[in-house]
Amino acid sequence: MRVRTSGNSGSGRSAGLGLALVSALAFGGSGVAAKPLIEAGLDPLHVVWLRATGAALVMLPLAVRHRALLRHRPALLAGFGLLAVAGVQACYFAALSRIPVGVALLIEYLAPALVLGWVRFVQRRPVTRAAALGVVLAAGGLACVVEVWSGLRFDALGLLLALGAACCQVGYFVLSDSGGDAGERAPDPLGVIAYGLLVGAAVLTLVARPWTMDRSVLTGTAHLDGTPVPALALLVWIVLVATVAAYVTGVLSVRRLSPQVAGVVACLEAVIATVLAWVLLGEHLSLPQVAGGAVVLLGAFIAQSSAPAGGTPAPAAEGGAERELSARGTAA
Template sequence: MRISSTASGLAIAVLAAASFGTSGVLMKPLLEAGWSPAAAVTARAIGGAIILLPITLVALRGKWDALWRARWRVLIMGVVGVASTQFFYFAAIRTVPVSTAILIELLAPLLLVAVVWARTLRMPRPLVLAGSALAIVGLVMVIGPGSIGAPDPIGLLFSVLAMVACAVYFVIAARPSDGLPPVAFAGVGLVIGALTLSVLALIGVLPFTATFGDLPLLGAMLPWWVPLLFVAVVSTALAYVAGITAAESLGSRLASFAGLLEVVFAALFAWILLGEALQPLQLLGGALILGGIAAVKAAEPADGPVELPLAEGRAATEAQVPAR
């Protein structure tokens, strides 16, 4: 899955957003059946890691030196981009509304714009500022204006930390591969993330409960592992590989804005599969997000995306389920 053009990169980014967005409708029956969010997402990460493991081993044949060179990048992806984003999100939703935590986490594109501004001391182009405004207003419309406002400062702090971890995911994913295949990067990162989440669950930092009976899905009663398997394959393995591949092509800024489409796809799948009707305000919000992405794309320099410097040594779902 090597790509070079911006158009191809955006297509893969849309695929990643759609893949991540499927987790909502499939995680929801598990949560309603008694699974804790931490248990569901830990099982998701473990499943995704298992799915990608054989492909990762094949992709790494003759390229283990590339993995060693990228060891710090892969470690940060697993611990921060995968595990920390989830950990901070779960800590936040203990005291603030789920939709508020998601909204703050998905402000990661604005954080990347602000950091580049601070590092370069150059004001972003007007199109970037306009695109940022359009995308964030659209995001609020899709999630719901009622998601704004959370009085608990600790919950807000954890939400901000989840936003930072999400921004790190996009920065790390966008770094030059240096010979490491995206599928291997995603596979090893998921293994590290799954191990980190498992340790947090085992020591009691994350609440971990699960049930193993049949549950309703798409009008039928199916075993608990059916939605989890789909989430592992599509919403995790495919989504992370596609997301990393797109970020390498688009750069962290444009990729993070394209990632906002995840919440649009989540709402769309909830409408199609769960009958949760889309409101006109949500449709308008989706259009504004697309407009924001188009503005940021138009502002990209001709010689390539603007990236944050990084010394070598992790992106949302619908409001009822864990964010990426």
């Protein structure tokens, strides 16, 4: 399957917007479901391993169908598994154990700014002033989110882990451009996601050592702001909804929308995650933090939607590489 747009069709565009919204909602709910499991006694790496392994098993038929990718794109599959699956999820879930869900996800939204830095200083390609403005806004908003005037009240290691997730997101965007100009020979995004999950699960097996996991947590209950919930139900949500459904609906939305439009809708993920954490986990943010989060989103929107001087479209927001692996020009 090659990602394509069909923006000329009103029904196709409406369906694409609906799928993109579903994808943002599904991705945004991952942290809210994962944090109670972590607080119940599961190690963050074990939660990531369960997520990647469960989703890999669900996507296994697609991996078999696109097994030719093993011969044609082994480096892409390995890189996607290491960064897009293992790296970003491990860093993000580890950050959740130390800082609020909304803060961790907002820090991840520095990724578009970091990608612009990669384009400008590593690839030595020009970027627009609007994109640079987006970087400044994202950095300033982040300063409000972490309340730098209070001496970084949040856990320093948690902030570094969230920043590590943002750095892995840069890998998403760089890898998303691999083969994007190959036309009909572009790697199938569903196949890349399936093998990325398999590679990520294999790597996480070595790192997380799941045989040391406290399995009794999965048969017990976790708590959403004091409300008991079956831990297994949260895990099923993470695997089927926040991983498999989120990735698939995201890919299908790009088939009906331009990558830029799908990326803009994906920006709602941070808002959804913050609101869900507020309602379900009782993680209240101060007014300056809410305002800073809005500025981060604005900066990310400007940074990812501004085309560089060369005319290549910018990559989508967080999660965009997973959604747009075969879309043309998504890495600038």
